[in-house]
Every structure is written in C-alpha cells, then in structure tokens.
Amino acid sequence: MKFIQEFRDPELVEKFVNELHHITTQPWTIMEVCGGQTHSLVKNGILNMLPSQITMVHGPGCPVCVTPLNLIDKAVYLAEEKGVILCSFGDMLRVPGSKRSLLEAKARGADVRILYSPLEAVTLAQKHPDREVVFFAVGFETTAPANALSVVHARRAGVTNYSILASHVLVPPAIEAVLEDELTQIQAFLGAGHVCAIMGIEEYYPLVERYKVPIVITGFEPVDLLQGILMAVRQLEAGKYALENQYARIVRPEGNPEARKMIEQVFSIADREWRGIGTIPQSGYEVSEAFAAYDANRKFSVQIEKVPESSECIAGQVLKGLKKPVDCPQFGKKCTPQNPLGAPMVSSEGACAAYYHFAAAGIAD
Amino acid sequence: MCLAIPGKIKEIEYQYGGAVRMAKVQFGGITKEASLEMVPAAVVGDYVLVHVGVAISIVDEVEAAKTFAYLEEIGELDDLIDSCQL
Numbered sequence: 537m538k539f540i541q542e543f544r545d546p547e548l549v550e551k552f553v554n555e556l557h558h559i560t561t562q563p564w565t566i567m568e569v570c571g572g573q574t575h576s577l578v579k580n581g582i583l584n585m586l587p588s589q590i591t592m593v594h595g596p597g598c599p600v601c602v603t604p605l606n607l608i609d610k611a612v613y614l615a616e617e618k619g620v621i622l623c624s625f626g627d628m629l630r631v632p633g634s635k636r637s638l639l640e641a642k643a644r645g646a647d648v649r650i651l652y653s654p655l656e657a658v659t660l661a662q663k664h665p666d667r668e669v670v671f672f673a674v675g676f677e678t679t680a681p682a683n684a685l686s687v688v689h690a691r692r693a694g695v696t697n698y699s700i701l702a703s704h705v706l707v708p709p710a711i712e713a714v715l716e717d718e719l720t721q722i723q724a725f726l727g728a729g730h731v732c733a734i735m736g737i738e739e740y741y742p743l744v745e746r747y748k749v750p751i752v753i754t755g756f757e758p759v760d761l762l763q764g765i766l767m768a769v770r771q772l773e774a775g776k777y778a779l780e781n782q783y784a785r786i787v788r789p790e791g792n793p794e795a796r797k798m799i800e801q802v803f804s805i806a807d808r809e810w811r812g813i814g815t816i817p818q819s820g821y822e823v824s825e826a827f828a829a830y831d832a833n834r835k836f837s838v839q840i841e842k843v844p845e846s847s848e849c850i851a852g853q854v855l856k857g858l859k860k861p862v863d864c865p866q867f868g869k870k871c872t873p874q875n876p877l878g879a880p881m882v883s884s885e886g887a888c889a890a891y892y893h894f895a896a897a898g899i900a901d
Numbered sequence: 902m903c904l905a906i907p908g909k910i911k912e913i914e915y916q917y918g919g920a921v922r923m924a925k926v927q928f929g930g931i932t933k934e935a936s937l938e939m940v941p942a943a944v945v946g947d948y949v950l951v952h953v954g955v956a957i958s959i960v961d962e963v964e965a966a967k968t969f970a971y972l973e974e975i976g977e978l979d980d981l982i983d984s985c986q987l
C-alpha cells in the first residue's frame with residue numbers, strides 16, 4: 537500500500553540502523569510517548585536493532601490504559617442499570633473495572649457494542665429512537681475531532697437519544713508530568729505524530745525550551761521510528777535541543793484547523809485523572825456547556841464510588857517510564873492478556889501487552 | 902488507539918442532505934467510508950490519513966519523499982561540516 541510499504545522497506549530500515557550505530561557514542565534514554573509507537577517498535581523488532589547504548593522507554597500514550605477505573609465502572613453501570621446501548625472501540629471493552637469489564641457486562645446481558653467509528657453510534661441512535669445510545673469516547677487529541685463530530689452531527693440530524701461519556705487526555709501535559717518526576721531519566725522524546733496531525737507542533741516549543749530536551753514529532757512505520765530516533769540522537773550527540781518534525785508528510789506546523797475548530801466547539805480543557813498516574817492539571821477534555829445535552833455525565837448524573845486500584849499492578853510506574861513491564865512481578869504470571877490485572881495488559885498499545893505478545897518471539901527483553 | 906492509515910479517495914459523496922461530505926477510501930484491497938469534514942480541500946485521488954472513520958490529514962507527497970533522501974542529505978551535510986573544519 538502506498539505510503540505504508542515504502543516506510544517498511546527492509547533495505548532502508550538497515551541503512552537507518554547503520555547510521556544510528558555509526559553516530560551513537562554514549563548512552564541515551566529516549567521516550568516514545570505514544571502507545572501506537574510502542575506497539576510498532578516492539579512488533580517490528582526495532583528495539584533489538586538499536587545500538588545497545590540507546591534505551592527506549594515507553595510512555596503514557598495509551599488512552600485506554602489511562603482511562604480511570606471510576607469511568608469504566610460508570611460505563612458498566614450505564615449499560616447494566618440504565619439499559620443504554622453502550623458502544624466503544626474494541627480495546628475499551630476488555631479493560632477491567634472494579635467489578636467487571638464491559639465485555640463481562642455484555643456476557644451478562646447488557647447491550648454493549650464494538651464500533652469502528654463514533655459516527656456509527658449516531659446511526660445506531662437513529663435506528664433505535666426508543667433507546668439511549670452512549671459512546672464511550674476515549675482517546676487523545678487524535679480521536680477528539682471524530683468524537684466531537686459525532687456530537688455535532690447528532691445535533692444537526694436532530695438526534696436526541698445520543699450522548700458521549702468522554703475520556704479524553706492530552707499529550708503535552710503528560711510529557712510535562714513525566715519530566716517533572718524527579719526519578720525520570722528521559723533525555724529526549726519522540727512526539728506522537730497523529731496527535732500533532734490535529735494539534736500542530738506549537739505547544740511543544742515551550743517544553744523543549746523549559747526542559748532543554750529534544751522532541752522529534754515522529755510517525756509510526758519502522759522507517760519513521762528509526763528516522764525519529766536518529767534525529768533525536770543526532771541532537772543529543774551534538775548537545776542540542778530543538779523541536780523537529782520527522783512526520784511532515786502528515787503533520788503541518790499548525791495541525792488541522794478544521795479539526796481544532798471542531799474540538800473547541802464541543803470540548804473544554806479540564807483537570808484529568810490518569811489511571812495509575814493521578815490527576816494532571818489541565819490534561820483532558822470534557823464536554824462543554826454548549827453541548828451539555830450530549831454529555832452522558834450530565835444526562836445520567838451517575839455517582840459511582842471510587843475504588844482503589846489493585847495494589848499488585850505497577851502500571852503507574854510503567855506508564856511514566858520508570859519501570860519496564862518485565863519488572864512487574866505479576867507480568868506473565870497473574871497478569872496476562874487473557875486475564876489482565878491492569879489496563880496496559882489489555883490494549884494492543886499498552887506496553888505490557890506489547891511485551892507479552894512479542895516476548896515469545898524473543899523480541900522484547 | 903491512535904492507529905490511522907493512509908488510503909486513496911476513490912469517490913466523494915454528500916450524505917444527510919448535503920450536510921456531510923463522505924468518501925470511499927481505498928486501503929489496499931479494502932474500501933471504507935470516511936468523513937471528509939476535517940479535510941475540506943481533499944479531492945478524488947488524494948491520499949488521506951483516516952482515523953476512526955474520519956480523514957484527519959492529506960498526505961503531502963513531496964514531504965513523504967524527503968524521508969528517502971534524508972540519509973543522503975545528512976551525509977552531504979556532514980561532509981560539508983567536515984570540510985569547513987579543515
């Protein structure tokens with residue numbers, strides 16, 4: 537497929553790897569923020585191609601993984617007690633809540649559905665005018681325009697039995713939280729390409745300046761990732777820090793203005809709890825006043841008691857890059873993708889699941 | 902979650918009484934529908950990056966080619982720097 541295959545070309549991959557070996561003279565620790573990049577790095581065996589001095593640390597960029605327990609409990613409650621048609625993306629259904637996951641709720645008779653796009657949820661609401669349809673709208677900035685569009689579209693079409701349970705997190709405050717942790721070892725970042733396709737790159741300049749770290753906005757294919765790492769290492773080796781854009785075929789400096797307008801219309805920025813990490817100020821979106829009628833939180837005003845996380849799961853440390861999944865005593869033992877203790881073992885973009893799936897092939901160590 | 906892949910626009914149509922601009926986008930052998938609302942400039946034949954049913958960016962072919970030239974470019978640049986230092 538065009539714009540995919542060329543970026544997986546083994547010969548080009550080898551050239552980038554060689555160059556990286558050629559220029560690396562000392563140890564460097566780099567974090568890829570986005571779970572999609574973690575998945576690609578592990579799946580394509582890139583971690584094993586890198587010079588031994590380069591350590592890739594996996595960041596908090598898995599929206600499914602950081603969705604608070606309380607919100608999952610709320611979704612389960614809406615599906616079971618309020619009789620709504622609860623829909624979301626596939627991964628979200630398997631994340632353990634304090635009592636059960638959405639998939640378990642479905643097995644017990646709740647109407648829970650997996651959809652490819654939030655726009656399909658609006659169609660579903662049109663088909664079932666007598667039912668309430670709630671879309672569990674999870675995601676980073678990348679997914680926010682689609683979720684916002686579903687709401688705008690519902691209003692345009694006069695659909696009133698549709699709402700979203702928003703669980704939106706933002707990348708720049710998460711990078712800041714990682715850098716503010718005194719234990720952090722991170723010296724450079726690969727920025728999440730698809731987030732920047734929407735938001736642009738402006739908001740990363742202050743982070744680069746303040747923390748004196750290189751940030752390279754990077755794509756997802758093997759060649760993209762290797763080029764991004766190479767650009768970061770070139771800066772590190774030269775003692776420089778700058779914002780660079782490896783992914784310019786997709787990311788314009790200003791992002792996507794239409795998408796940003798859509799987000800601004802529907803969402804406002806708010807403090808957000810990140811599962812395993814805690815509350816990060818101004819790090820998420822909630823549905824704005826203007827669209828209150830489409831906010832499942834307001835529509836159903838459910839109060840769910842907060843339950844503490846499983847003490848055995850060290851997801852918080854894994855998500856901040858302080859520990860690797862294999863450092864977790866439960867990894868592969870009590871915690872597997874079939875029986876996950878924590879969210880990073882559920883989502884294909886969670887670091888724990890990525891390591892588990894590919895460890896068998898000897899890729900992750 | 903942020904998975905988004907590039908595909909080629911085969912056809913554009915208006916749905917819901919012209920309110921929504923949708924496209925049939927081809928990814929290899931598969932064709933899927935995507936909203937073009939975020940990429941008003943997109944035309945048939947363009948490659949767009951599609952995420953959860955919404956096209957979020959038009960692929961810039963000139964920029965795409967730069968990745969392939971990158972290693973040669975930095976090679977030349979390094980040569981230039983080296984020769985300046987002599």
Ligand code: SF4
Nearest residue numbers: 849850864871878888
């Ligand atoms: S391996 Fe399982 S228990 Fe350990 S951090 Fe990952 S998700 Fe949590």
